[in-house]
Amino acid sequence: MARELRSSRRNFLVGLGGFAAAAKLMPGSALAFEAGACPPPSAWSDLARAVKGGVLRPEDPFFADICRPNNLRYGATLPACIARCASARDVQACIAWVKRQNMPFAVRSGGHNYAGFSTTPGLLIDMSRMAGVTPVAGSDGLVTVQGGTLNLLAYKQMERMGRTITHGRCDTVGAAGFLLGGGIGFNMRKFGVGADLMRATELVTADGHLVRADAGTDASLYWACRGGGGGNFGINTAFTLETRPVDAVTVFNLTWTRDLPKVLKLLLTELASAPDDFGSKIAVTIPSRQEGCDRAPLTLSILGQLHGSDTSLKDIFKSTWELRDQDQSQIKADVPYWQGQDFLTETTFPYYYQEKSSYMRAASIDDEAIAAMFDWAGRMPATSMPVSFKFFQVGGAIDRVGRTETAYVHRGADWLFTVEANWWSPTDSTLQVTQALDWQQRFTDDVNRRTGAVGAFQNFSDPSLADWQGAYYGENLARLAEVKRAVDPGMLFTFAQAIRPAETPARRNPSSALPGGARREAEAVERLP
Structure with missing residues (x-):
């Protein structure tokens, strides 16, 4: 492990990431926290003195606003502090304190963890004050992103620099959780996933040290932080990223209202050959329907951008271009990059949801698979919120990095497929929610079987995923377990889907040594056409 960084003004300015660490009650956890246990008043006073940014208790103003997660499924879990x-x-002080008090903890900036891993009944480490993006002096385009930075602030500060990275659309998502799980966005086919642009990271490890990991120092830890998921190896306090200069982009939101199965099949097959300058997300939206009422028709839309290219949108969309509903479609051609992102940006509000995901190849999507998707869409139970099944376009620069070069293993696919389940608890009954989740599971299983889709995206954490280890990490799981054993053998950083330490030294990456699910994903990807 690298030596502890010396205290300096810069070290005090680095930030901590969204759900870069989440520790919850688990059997075997290093923190054996008993239900109802509470530290003495002197312990809270000690914490308040040690954390210069301040602490909040349940009786304090703004406590409820700060502890509310984006996914309200987990909103009933309230922290003690x-x-x-x-x-x-401050981060080091928190780690020392929870170890002394045997207190569970979670770390958060944006609070967007899909499975609630940034909630806790113990200490919630709120990192939103540790935010900012600054150029690295003397470098060519490197920036330091503090770990608590939300996307919105990153957008503003990089706009001033005339630079960009691969980033997401939701402006309240934390940069750390985004990067640690890989990080997808409309630039990924041109620049790679967000983790591909990471050149270094600083993090507080389980022993309380602040370390820097890069290709030359703690290289295995650096490798693990590029896709190994937030919350597994420490609390990441800063990232060094390679940025790219901005250029003009064409942004669009196109809609189709007729012949949707035909259009979807054409989009999924024809767009797979689009240039790397093109990024897109296809959504088939299923409107909400109350019991006894007819549902409005489905719509198909595609949102995305095209960097300056010799190829036009008309050429890229080929046979679907003339089929779009021109009255409902929007195109903004050759606008400044960050003006284009204003068009694409999404601000989400807290609600109840679950998302399931997998990766598929365009060549595996036939007419029967498309028909099954729309058949399942027609069977969605009545709920108070619309849902979508979506396809995020991958490939391009993502595939120029090997599956084991970083911890992000999902290389070689054309589409990241997802199915939503959304509801609003005050109006949806327990039965309706149960039916919606069952529908989501059966929809996903059927489509995966028909298309040979494999894996799951670790940033779309799925609490119902049985073989999450193999689905998220594939053949990289064994090496990730080795890194975990080296930096956190006692599982201080633990949650329901935390990587566990390797019990014995393992050979790296042979598929025969992988758990069943990881081996199946590795073999399935090799078989994909």
């Missing part, structure tokens, strides 16, 4: 860290030293 919120530590508002303002520096890496």
